[in-house]
Amino acid sequence: MRLLVLNPNISDSVSALISAEAKRAASPGVLIDVLTAPFGVAYIETRLEATIGAYAATCMAADHHASYDGVIVAAFGDPGLHGIKELLDKPVVGLTEAALTSACLLGQRFSIIAISSRIRAWYAECVAYNGLTSRLASIRGLDQPLSDVGGIQQDHGAALKQLCLQVVEQDGADVVILAGAPLAGLARSLSGTLPVPVVDGVSSAVRHCETLVSLAPGRVTAGSYALPPAKPHTGLPAGLAACLAAGRRPD
Structure with a gap:
């Protein structure tokens, strides 16, 4: 099992803390990778900063999710969590x-x-x-x-x-x-x-994400967490645009 952990802020020191705790909490054989936001703020403290972090987390998820079984949004307040749940065909868990x-x-x-x-x-x-x-x-x-x-x-x-x-x-x-x-x-x-x-x-998110992956609960194809319908868009990063293309999830 491979889990992708997203730090929606730009602090590498916080990513190091996340990585250490996530790997301590993970079950044997579970591989953990942590990504730090390429843009944003040092740490999220306000609604505006959470909005910025949500976009950063969404872009990272779109770019890197393909080789992972589950995704974790590693910031309290779960910036971008429910949008990423719509975007991906795998368990997504927030702190x-x-x-x-x-x-x-x-x-x-x-x-x-x-x-x-x-x-x-x-x-x-x-x-x-x-x-x-x-x-x-x-x-x-x-x-x-x-x-x-x-x-x-x-x-x-x-x-x-x-x-x-x-x-x-x-x-x-x-x-x-x-x-x-x-x-x-x-x-x-x-x-x-x-x-x-x-x-x-962090440890709660890792363990809950492991459980959801192991349960294999099925894909979302209907309801409020289905992928948004295809529509015209412009200016989106390539990974995010690919995920939204033609109203379907990419392979």
Whole structure:
């Protein structure tokens, strides 16, 4: 099995974190490749940045999906996820939907720990999109400037752990989700140090994607996730244009 993991931002340091955690989480024999967006922002924090990341992820998926069994959008908030699900004939999984699924299997109410306070409103909207607002205990985030997005775990590890404890003690969380690719792998080091389970989006996405590939649930040929109908277009990258050509998926 081969899985393609897409980092919708331009930070190679974050891609390294994603790659390390994805390979630790993958089952034996599962091959993982990680791609970094060729354009965009250092890390996604706002709706606009998510829009940019969505286009980057879609272009990467169109260009590189052919030799893979499944695709993962490795940014919390799942930029571009549902469009890519329409585009490809294989399982496509996002960090948010995977982490939320894992959290709901582990407890009734979950809290999300984010890398910034600005990101919280958008994350709340993402939870609502997934129909799980009633199970959201809280979203808390760092309130400190981020000098190095790839070094958040080292620079702010103590503060992140304190936020985890706060959502359990003050907000009633049964499960803690560490949100965002820059926090990939942190759940492993915190496991056993918190009084509730802690969930990582990257490892959740890898395992859920493996499961979907193994289930071989069939191709989408109808419904809202079918490939968009053929129509005139201009200015699209070659890979994306090929995927849309004649209203069909390329071989």
